[in-house]
Amino acid sequence: MSNFGFATRAVHAGQEADGVTGAVIPSISVSTTFKQNAPGEPIGPYDYSRSGNPTRIAFEQAVASLEGAKHGLAFSSGSAAIATIVNMFSPGDHLISVNDVYGGTNRYFTRVAKPHGIETTFVDITEASALPASVRPNTKVVWIETPTNPTLRVIDIAAVAALVREHAPQAILVIDNTFLSPYFQNPLKLGADIVLHSVTKYLNGHSDAVMGALAMNDDALFQKLKFLQNAIGAVPSAFDCFLANRGLKTLHVRMEQHQKNAIAVANFLAASPLVDEVIYPGLASHPQHEIAARQQSGFGGMVSFRIKGDLATATRFFQHTRIFALAESLGGVESLAELPSVMTHAALTPEERATLGITDTLIRLSCGIEDAVDLVEDLRHALEAAQQA
Known part of the structure; x- marks a missing residue:
């Protein structure tokens, strides 16, 4: 075919x-x-x-x-x-x-x-x-x-x-x-x-x-x-x-919605004073944005960001999300969030994680296919709550 x-x-x-x-x-x-x-x-x-x-x-x-x-x-x-x-x-x-x-x-x-x-x-x-x-x-x-x-x-x-x-x-x-x-x-x-x-x-x-x-x-x-x-x-x-x-059979439909939501989330996070850095290849600020634009036909549904604060701040963030579930894996219709330093990449040594930039404030998001406005509001609520020690 x-x-x-x-x-x-x-x-x-x-x-x-x-x-x-x-x-x-x-x-x-x-x-x-x-x-x-x-x-x-x-x-x-x-x-x-x-x-x-x-x-x-x-x-x-x-x-x-x-x-x-x-x-x-x-x-x-x-x-x-x-x-x-x-x-x-x-x-x-x-x-x-x-x-x-x-x-x-x-x-x-x-x-x-x-x-x-x-x-x-x-x-x-x-x-x-x-x-x-x-x-x-x-x-x-x-x-x-x-x-x-x-x-x-x-x-x-x-x-x-x-x-x-x-x-x-x-x-x-x-x-x-x-x-x-x-x-x-x-x-x-x-x-x-x-x-x-x-x-x-x-x-x-x-x-x-x-x-x-x-x-x-x-x-x-x-x-x-x-x-x-x-x-x-x-x-x-x-x-x-x-x-x-x-x-x-629905991959093409889902990927478009994953990307739509990721772009909305990345733009929100980039404008938030509670975030130190947003990492998304679809943003012009990404170091390899031009390569991504050349070899990809889209930028996907994954967004990583560094929350202002420390490990305790990041932990509180996960306690206040209502749509983003704290879980490993990615790519499902539901939105997920995780802390790689203590989850998917915990087997690496602290030195290896430091070299790669996998800090205790690096949060990885898998944006699902829900309504984008709900995902953004979920993140807004969790970010604000995380700063309240």
Whole structure:
């Protein structure tokens, strides 16, 4: 369906009507095994659900279509997708990761991959020119989030891709596209080899399924990852794939509302005397605003800001929000707020958090799809209450 627009593909890609019943919505295939005509001769393309499942394949096709990719793979979580990529490599191999990376990704690289002999160098790649100095002959992966979590730094994907091709042609470029979704950014078109999503977030969009996904164009890379998907077995259930399929159908509508609300929230916070700094790539004040405007088609629904005060002030803020729920995760229809320093990034050392700017006053907001005026008033009330010691 590559000739169709995003919204059409979001609704229809991988969602062909049932050839027997005519059902417009594909059924949930819960069977773990599939009948064979003769030993080693399945009736259809499936033999065992870990290896392939009709509901999962439908979702994988849909994700691939939205990312402009040939291939898609689904996993039981974003972390499982990360682990599967790293399992392509061997002891002695080297990874380069943007330093401001999701805490769970950092944890996997440093506490799981490293003891198995795979070393990671964390680099600030907001200036792409900083990358070559960290490249080694055994560098196999360059790993980027953009925007980063939680400080929303933007990385120039095309510039990094060109440097990888020049200085580390043996390496693959992985882009975590969770924060923007394929609606606002398509890294494969900018030179990435693999696009990663925590489906739990925007793709599913309803905070009711934990999943991950990868998208890619290279056939050999797909075959390696497909083998590992089956061999490791961290695959999602058919029901979770059904939920994620349903979520994809409204992705374009939701992302527009997420962004609309984020812009309203960012503008309010930027004007508030109770806020020290607002971080949103859609604001002209953002250091990488021009890069974001060039490589993205929108700025997303995530906003971070630094509240005036200290940890106690930030804690009081969360005690007074009525719409923004204090919770980890993001990308659902409901608005969420969190304090990364003691939640999603608590596993980092204080020194690492200080280097990244993850202070005790840095608050991350995931703007949902509620009425913007209500979100702004909720923040106004919480900010004012937080200053009353």
